[in-house]
Amino acid sequence: xxxxxxxxxxxxxxxxxxxxxxxxxxxxxxxxxxxxxxxxxxxxxxxxxxxxxxxxxxxxxxxxxxxxxxxxxxxxxxxxxxxxxxxxxxxxxxxxxxxxxxxxxxxxxxxxxxxxxxxxxxxxxxxxxxxxxxxxxxxxxxxxxxxxxxxxxxxxxxxxxxx
Amino acid sequence: xxxxxxxxxxxxxxxxxxxxxxxxxxxxxxxxxxxxxxxxxxxxxxxxxxxxxxxxxxxxxxxxxxxxxxxxxxxxxxxxxxxxxxxxxxxxxxxxxxxxxxxxxxxxxxxxxxxxxxxxxxxxxxxxxxxxxxxxxxxxxxxxxxxxxxxxxxxxxxxxxxxxxxxxxxxxxxxxxxxxxxxxxxxxxxxxxxxxxxxxxxxxxxxxxxxxxxxxxxxxxxxxxxxxxxxxxxxxxxxxxxxxxxxxxxxxxxxxxxxxxxxxxxxxxxxxxxxxxxxxxxxxxxxxxxxxxxxxxxxxxxxxxxxxxxxxxxxxxxxxxxxxxxxxxxxxxxxxxxxxxxxxxxxxxxxxxxxxxxxxxxxxxxxxxxxxxxxxxxxxxxxxxxxxxxxxxxxxxxxxxxxxxxxxxxxxxxxxxxxxxxxxx
Numbered sequence: 183x184x185x186x187x188x189x190x191x192x193x194x195x196x197x198x199x200x201x202x203x204x205x206x207x208x209x210x211x212x213x214x215x216x217x218x219x220x221x222x223x224x225x226x227x228x229x230x231x232x233x234x235x236x237x238x239x240x241x242x243x244x245x246x247x248x249x250x251x252x253x254x255x256x257x258x259x260x261x262x263x264x265x266x267x268x269x270x271x272x273x274x275x276x277x278x279x280x281x282x283x284x285x286x287x288x289x290x291x292x293x294x295x296x297x298x299x300x301x302x303x304x305x306x307x308x309x310x311x312x313x314x315x316x317x318x319x320x321x322x323x324x325x326x327x328x329x330x331x332x333x334x335x336x337x338x339x340x341x342x343x344x345x
Numbered sequence: 346x347x348x349x350x351x352x353x354x355x356x357x358x359x360x361x362x363x364x365x366x367x368x369x370x371x372x373x374x375x376x377x378x379x380x381x382x383x384x385x386x387x388x389x390x391x392x393x394x395x396x397x398x399x400x401x402x403x404x405x406x407x408x409x410x411x412x413x414x415x416x417x418x419x420x421x422x423x424x425x426x427x428x429x430x431x432x433x434x435x436x437x438x439x440x441x442x443x444x445x446x447x448x449x450x451x452x453x454x455x456x457x458x459x460x461x462x463x464x465x466x467x468x469x470x471x472x473x474x475x476x477x478x479x480x481x482x483x484x485x486x487x488x489x490x491x492x493x494x495x496x497x498x499x500x501x502x503x504x505x506x507x508x509x510x511x512x513x514x515x516x517x518x519x520x521x522x523x524x525x526x527x528x529x530x531x532x533x534x535x536x537x538x539x540x541x542x543x544x545x546x547x548x549x550x551x552x553x554x555x556x557x558x559x560x561x562x563x564x565x566x567x568x569x570x571x572x573x574x575x576x577x578x579x580x581x582x583x584x585x586x587x588x589x590x591x592x593x594x595x596x597x598x599x600x601x602x603x604x605x606x607x608x609x610x611x612x613x614x615x616x617x618x619x620x621x622x623x624x625x626x627x628x629x630x631x632x633x634x635x636x637x638x639x640x641x642x643x644x645x646x647x648x649x650x651x652x653x654x655x656x657x658x659x660x661x662x663x664x665x666x667x668x669x670x671x672x673x674x675x676x677x678x679x680x681x682x683x684x685x686x687x688x689x690x691x692x693x694x695x696x697x698x699x700x701x702x703x704x705x706x707x708x709x710x711x712x713x714x715x716x717x718x719x720x721x722x723x724x725x726x727x728x729x730x731x732x733x734x735x736x737x738x739x740x741x742x743x744x745x746x747x748x749x750x751x752x753x754x755x756x757x758x759x760x761x762x763x764x765x766x767x768x769x770x
Contacts, residue, residue, distance in 0.1 A: 238467070240562055241616030270441045274469060295394070296721040298690040302670065306692070309672045311618040311639060328639055329615050 208276040208285060212293030213264050218303045218316070221262060227320055229344040230260040232304070234314040236267050237274045241330060242313045246282030248331050252340075253287065259344035265291040266312065319343045388417050388431040391744035394444050395723045398425075398737045398747070400730045401454035407485065408745060409434065409452035409462050411444045416464045418452060418485050424735075425747035434488045435479045439466035443474060443501060446673060446724040447565040447619050453505045453513065453547070460485050461513070461547040463494070465501045473520055474501040478547055494541065495553055499524055502621075504566045508574040513543040514596070516566050516578045519555050523562075535583040536562040538603065540576075540596055556603045557594065559583045565621030569678075571595055572630040578603065579624035579634055587614045591622040591636040593655045605655030609647065611640030620672060623685075627678040633706055634658070635674035635685055646671045646687055650706050664709070665689060665698065677727035679734040682752050686715065686725040686736050694718070697725045697738055701753035710753040718742040 221232060233249060235242035253261050263284065265275040272291060279285055294300060301308040304316050305326040315331075317339050318324045327336050385392040393410035400406055406421040408428070419431035434450075443449060443465040450464040460481040465474040475498045477491035494500060499520030507513050519539040526533035537555035544551075560566075561581035568578050575596050582592035590613065594605030608622070622636035632651040638644065647661035665671025669689035676685045683702040688695055697716035700709040715736050716725070722740035728747070729735065736748040 236617070238563060239617035239619075245616075274441075298670075298688075298695055298721075299692070302690055302692050306668070307639075307644070307670055309618075309620060309637065309639070309670055311615060311620060313616050333614070 208279060208289060210265065210272060210275075210289050210291035213290035213300065214293050215296075215299055215303065217290065217300075222318055222322065222324070225260045225262075225318065226322060228260050229258065229320055230262070230318045231344075232262050232264060232316040232318070234264045234266055234304075234312060236265065236312050237271050237278055238267065239312045243278055243282075245313060245330055246278060246284060250283040250287075252331065253284075256340070256344045259340075260288075262288045262290060265289065266297070266310075267292070268295070317343065386412060388412055388415065388419075388433070389744075390419065390428065390739055391741060393417075393739065394721070395446065395449035396737070396739040396745050397449055397451050398726065398728050399452045399454040400728065401458065401460075402456065403458075404730070405454075406747065407452050407454055407460060409450040409464075410739075411437075411442045411450050411464060414438075414442060416442065416450045416462060416479075418460060418462055418481070418488070420485055425737075425745055428745075432481075432485055432488070434462040434481070435464060435477065435491050437464060437466040437477075439475050439477075440468040442466050445619075447563065447621055448474075448502050451503060451505055453507065455507065455513065455546050456511050457546060458482075458484065459546050460488075461505070462488065463503050463505065465503065467501075468498070473498045473524070476500045476503050476517060480547055492548075494550060495519070495521075495539070497521065499536075500539070501562075502564070502566050504568045504578070506568045506570060506576055508570060508576070510574060511544070512574075513547050514540065514568070514576040515542070515550060516540045516568060516576070518560055518562055518566065518580070520562065522555055522558060533559075534587065535559045538566065538578065538580055538594075540578070540600065540603070542600065552600050556596075556601070557582075560592075561589045561618065561621075563617040563619050567622055567624040569624045569626040569632075571626055572628075577605070577624060577626060577632060579608075579622040579636075581618065581621055581636075582607065588640075589613055589615050589618060590638070590640075591634055593622075593624060593632055593634055593651070595654060606651070606658070608634050608636065608649055608651075608658050609638075609661045610642060611638035611647075611661075612642040613638050613640030615639065623675045625676045625678040625683065627683065627705060628681065629705070631705060633676055633678065633683055635664075635676040635687075637672050637674070646674050648676070648685065648706060659706075664700065665712075669696075671698070673724040675725055675727045677729060677734055679727075679729040680732045680752075682734065684727055684734045684750050685709075686727060686750075688722075688725060695722050695740075697736060699736060699750050701750065703753050713751075715748055715750065716740070716743075716746065 396410040414437045416435040417431040418434045419428045453461040476494040479488040503517040518536040523533045538557045539555045541550035541553040564581040566580045577595040579593045591608040594603035620637045625633040646665040649658040674687035698712040699715045718740040720741040726737040734750045
């Protein structure tokens with residue numbers, strides 16, 4: 183029972199956050215060639231996760247609420263989301279993010295349809311499979327992983343790097 | 346609790362913090378239209394992301410592609426060098442048209458000269474698509490109004506082929522059962538593979554049932570005809586522990602079952618590879634599969650074959666230069682030659698590589714570059730006419746190109762690069 187009030191407060195905060203986000207359209211920043219390097223620079227010194235997802239990827243959508251939970255659980259981890267869909271799908275992407283409680287997060291969207299180049303910059307072996315995440319620790323060491331957050335390797339990275 | 350409140354606050358303040366962290370500052374930030382606009386909106390192939398080819402019996406090459414909400418068909422009398430005016434085959438009303446490497450408008454040139462064009466539209470609020478078909482019986486001058494392949498929705502990733510007897514087969518990924526399970530509160534992995542067939546040129550389809558459950562829901566289906574005229578399909582199947590491997594199966598004569606087998610055990614537990622396999626069947630009836638995996642057991646592009654209807658496959662043989670992310674392979678059997686093409690990317694240039702095999706896939710010619718671009722491009726496709734194999738490829742830079750592929754000399758092919766040697770290069 184004693185968990186009720188904090189949880190209520192949290193819900194209220196979340197609702198407020200959602201309200202603020204839906205008052206104006208979600209702010210997708212353009213993810214262009216060079217973005218990965220620049221984002222790494224901008225987040226240098228802090229653990230940072232760059233998560234790529236698509237509205238056409240059911241496992242990605244199913245997992246978005248887990249990312250919202252992760253963001254709450256690990257305030258020391260910077261999380262940036264990148265929607266890889268074409269512009270025509272942006273409204274749908276926004277709806278998915280809001281529904282998952284991520285309306286207040288930091289969001290980018292692919293702004294270059296030469297996707298191979300964007301994949302390559304993150305990892306030369308990435309062919310575009312989703313969900314896909316690049317984890318960069320505070321020292322700038324990057325690991326990439328295709329697959330869900332419950333992957334043992336990802337869990338290990340998270341517990342080691344962003345306690 | 347304090348940490349939670351701070352985390353929430355951080356989430357709320359996210360956008361402000363992101364401004365500082367943003368790599369791309371400038372005037373074009375901070376609105377919904379931030380993504381690059383389409384390069385052009387003309388009804389021309391080079392304004393499309395994908396182009397699907399089909400040769401008609403009279404030698405006309407037809408292309409199907411979409412720009413915005415319009416699906417076009419365009420004819421070429423000179424093997425793709427020039428195209429006549431594109432005709433609007435359909436205007437999609439049900440949402441966004443699937444037009445990417447894996448899911449895209451298709452065109453079938455039927456034996457009687459009719460044309461069938463398919464496209465999938467996804468509604469605004471879900472990814473449950475509807476596959477629509479339009480037909481032309483006046484040589485592509487006009488098309489019928491769209492008819493859904495299946496009533497209701499949840500269908501995408503269609504593929505078509507025509508048997509020697511003129512029966513039109515269709516297969517697609519179908520989420521009807523997945524939706525039912527979801528409604529009942531049950532977990533359901535992936536989609537299903539459904540098959541239908543038409544004896545009136547695509548006006549009506551029989552079957553249309555889901556014959557195998559738990560296909561991966563975001564990879565293309567590939568199709569080829571068996572020697573007996575029955576279709577064989579390849580797709581990515583979801584196995585135990587979310588492992589997603591290539592599967593090949595043949596439709597039974599009564600259309601009631603799909604029978605075949607798993608191509609390999611790559612140990613890839615994944616979400617959406619967006620990377621379906623490709624299938625070819627040679628004159629002896631052997632099945633040839635090319636696929637991509639990023640599994641624990643192996644990573645990269647692989648080839649295997651089966652001479653027993655999918656009961657067993659040869660060991661996966663790698664191909665392509667793994668340093669250059671080889672992917673999106675197509676494989677075709679044309680005459681006595683097997684051809685395979687695929688994409689590689691070196692950070693700047695996308696190359697299309699081609700290899701041929703004159704001995705049923707045992708040995709392959711040295712890879713040759715048959716296309717290159719520094720701009721966006723479609724997956725490479727293979728097409729055949731009169732014993733000649735062609736690369737069919739659309740790029741922003743070069744537009745549509747149909748390139749005949751050389752036939753490897755049998756003796757030479759036996760000496761040049763085995764798959765293992767290529768993998769080691």
